[in-house]
Amino acid sequence: xxxxxxxxxxxxxxxxxxxxxxxxxxxxxxxxxxxxxxxxxxxxxxxxxxxxxxxxxxxxxxxxxxxxxxxxxxxxxxxxxxxxxxxxxxxxxxxxxxxxxxxxxxxxxxxxxxxxxxxxxxxxxxxxxxxxxxxxxxxxxxxxxxxxxxxx
Amino acid sequence: xxxxxxxxxxxxxxxxxxxxxxxxxxxxxxxxxxxxxxxxxxxxxxxxxxxxxxxxxxxxxxxxxxxxxxxxxxxxxxxxxxxxxxxxxxxxxxxxxxxxxxxxxxxxxxxxxxxxxxxxxxxxxxxxxxxxxxxxxxxxxxxxxxxxxxxxxxxxxxxxxxxxxxxxxxxxxxxxxxxxxxxxxxxxxxxxxxxxxxxxxxxxxxxxxxxxxxxxxxxxxxxxxxxxxxxxxxxxxxxxxxxxxxxxxxxxxxxxxxxxxxxxxxxxxxxxxxxxxxxxxxxxxxxxxxxxxxxxxxxxxxxxxxx
Numbered sequence: 001x002x003x004x005x006x007x008x009x010x011x012x013x014x015x016x017x018x019x020x021x022x023x024x025x026x027x028x029x030x031x032x033x034x035x036x037x038x039x040x041x042x043x044x045x046x047x048x049x050x051x052x053x054x055x056x057x058x059x060x061x062x063x064x065x066x067x068x069x070x071x072x073x074x075x076x077x078x079x080x081x082x083x084x085x086x087x088x089x090x091x092x093x094x095x096x097x098x099x100x101x102x103x104x105x106x107x108x109x110x111x112x113x114x115x116x117x118x119x120x121x122x123x124x125x126x127x128x129x130x131x132x133x134x135x136x137x138x139x140x141x142x143x144x145x146x147x148x149x150x151x152x
Numbered sequence: 153x154x155x156x157x158x159x160x161x162x163x164x165x166x167x168x169x170x171x172x173x174x175x176x177x178x179x180x181x182x183x184x185x186x187x188x189x190x191x192x193x194x195x196x197x198x199x200x201x202x203x204x205x206x207x208x209x210x211x212x213x214x215x216x217x218x219x220x221x222x223x224x225x226x227x228x229x230x231x232x233x234x235x236x237x238x239x240x241x242x243x244x245x246x247x248x249x250x251x252x253x254x255x256x257x258x259x260x261x262x263x264x265x266x267x268x269x270x271x272x273x274x275x276x277x278x279x280x281x282x283x284x285x286x287x288x289x290x291x292x293x294x295x296x297x298x299x300x301x302x303x304x305x306x307x308x309x310x311x312x313x314x315x316x317x318x319x320x321x322x323x324x325x326x327x328x329x330x331x332x333x334x335x336x337x338x339x340x341x342x343x344x345x346x347x348x349x350x351x352x353x354x355x356x357x358x359x360x361x362x363x364x365x366x367x368x369x370x371x372x373x374x375x376x377x378x379x380x381x382x383x384x385x386x387x388x389x390x391x392x393x394x395x396x397x398x399x400x401x402x403x404x405x406x407x408x409x410x411x412x413x414x415x416x417x418x419x420x421x422x423x424x425x426x427x428x429x430x431x432x433x434x435x436x437x438x439x440x441x442x443x444x445x446x447x448x449x450x451x452x453x454x455x456x457x458x459x
Contacts, residue, residue: 056278058330060420063376064454065191065229067420083332084372086280111189111232113278 047077047122048096052088052103053115057081065110073098073106086115091122180328181337181362182414182427182448183385187285187328189273190229193457198225200450208434208442214255215441216248221264228457233273237291240266245312258305262314264297269322282331289341290323295348310351310394317348324358332372335381337362347395354392354405361386364416378419383427385412393437403438410446423452 054066063081066088070079075096080089088107092098100117107114180186190196204219223241230236246259269291277284297315301308310316324341338361345353368380387410394404414427429446436442 053280055280056276056283058283058332058335060376060379060418061423061452061454062188064420065189065194068194068456069191081376082374083376084374109192109232111191111229111273112283113276115280 047094048092049120049122050090050092050098050103051118051120052090052107053117054081054086054088054107055113055115057083057086057112059083062110062112066107066112069106069110070103073102180330180335180364181360181385182383182416182425182450183387183412183429184337184339184358184360184362185271185289185324185326185341186337187271187273187287187326188283188330189232189276189285190227190235192229192232193459194229195455195457196227196452197455198227198450198452199223200225200448203447205444205446206441207444209439210442211439212250214248214250217441218246220244223264233276235271236268237271237289238266238268240264241297243297243314245314247312256305258303258308258312260298260301260303260308260312260314262298262301265293265315266296267291267293267322271326282329284330285328286325287327288323288325290321293318293320293322293343295319299348310353316345316353317351318346318353319348320345320353333366335362335364337364350397352395354394356389356391358387358389360388376420378417381416381418383412383414383416383425385414385427385429386410386432387412387429401438403436403440406436406440407433408435408443409433410443414448421454423450425450425452 052070057063057066060083063083067079067081070076070088070090073090073092073096075093075098076090077093078091080091081087082089090103103117104114180188200221200223202219202221202223204217204221206217207215209215221241221243223239225237225239228236228238241264242262243264244259244261246257248255248257269289271287271289273285273287275284275286293316295315295317297313297317299310299313299315299317301313320343322341322343324339326339327337329336338359340359341357343356343358345355362383362385364381364383366379367382369377388407389410390407391405393400393402395401409432410429411432412427412429414425416423416425426447426449429448431443431445434442
């Protein structure tokens with residue numbers, strides 16, 4: 001009699017274990033599928049931004065040529081210049097395919113020397129360009145002044 | 153009383169106007185050329201108004217000269233290093249002089265001599281906080297202005313004509329060091345004047361220095377703020393004597409050293425500027441007329457070209 005009861009319990013335990021394993025596998029697949037879906041959609045919804053160091057740019061009149069030549073690059077949606085930081089911040093449409101060499105050539109055509117280029121993504125709805133990008137990092141001259149005023 | 157010869161006008165006044173086109177800058181200094189770049193496929197349009205007064209006459213003729221000039225200059229960036237310049241001047245020259253029959257005025261107005269030249273950047277060092285440029289330039293002054301204009305008293309003397317009548321070559325070197333706070337420009341130039349219709353203006357040598365200091369804004373904000381520069385410039389011009397039918401005119405040519413004070417407001421799209429040039433030393437040959445002052449105002453625009 002005891003043997004019969006033991007077999008019944010063992011059988012129920014295996015069924016529960018199978019059910020548990022099945023549930024875990026299903027949940028893992030669902031999470032992975034969800035994650036992969038989100039990862040595939042992210043680039044299509046975000047803009048790319050190139051922060052370009054421009055060597056030799058010293059006056060407002062010179063900034064004009066730099067903005068115009070960068071604006072001619074394919075897929076550019078916005079160009080901002082930070083004169084104090086010797087930077088041009090170029091925002092591209094998500095589908096744009098621009099190389100560092102093209103950006104460097106645009107700076108040279110404006111008569112100046114290109115420096116380091118840093119790429120960053122800007123999420124849709126969180127477009128942050130130019131002066132505002134610097135403001136978010138709180139490292140631009142204007143923000144420093146604002147922060148000092150607030151602190152005072 | 154010394155015979156009154158209206159032709160003995162200060163050549164330095166005249167040549168300053170004739171040469172004003174070639175001395176136009178596209179950025180930086182107000183009275184001469186800079187070495188800063190003109191971007192490829194872009195142009196800088198520079199319009200100026202120049203007023204010259206010269207009344208310091210050592211003779212009893214009491215000569216009184218007024219020159220109004222409106223040069224329009226266009227600088228086009230052929231490549232990032234090569235810029236082509238063209239200058240079209242409209243000039244009005246008016247001279248009052250005492251004669252035995254009373255005071256008379258002779259004047260001329262019209263298109264002056266068009267100047268075209270090229271400037272090539274041979275050396276450039278760009279770093280984060282400065283740029284240093286060296287750019288030689290060379291070109292031609294074409295005889296587009298009238299050189300045989302007449303008024304009620306007959307044909308005007310050559311220095312009062314809107315044009316010189318000759319093809320002249322010019323060349324020089326411009327050097328610029330620029331930071332965001334200040335800028336230093338210098339140039340040296342020479343203009344070889346040719347003979348036309350038996351008259352040859354003396355060759356001209358010039359050298360200039362300009363210092364511009366940003367007085368506003370005191371601290372740079374975000375983006376591209378407009379700048380206001382206080383400008384101090386100095387110009388040294390020396391000209392040889394003219395030749396009339398192969399004979400040198402003793403009352404022509406000479407040397408002048410000007411000291412200039414001005415202001416320049418610089419934005420991304422345009423520049424507005426003004427400067428007063430006062431002669432610190434003025435040594436015309438013979439009885440040449442001395443300059444009182446020279447005023448220059450101007451506007452420059454950045455223009456994007458479709459090619």
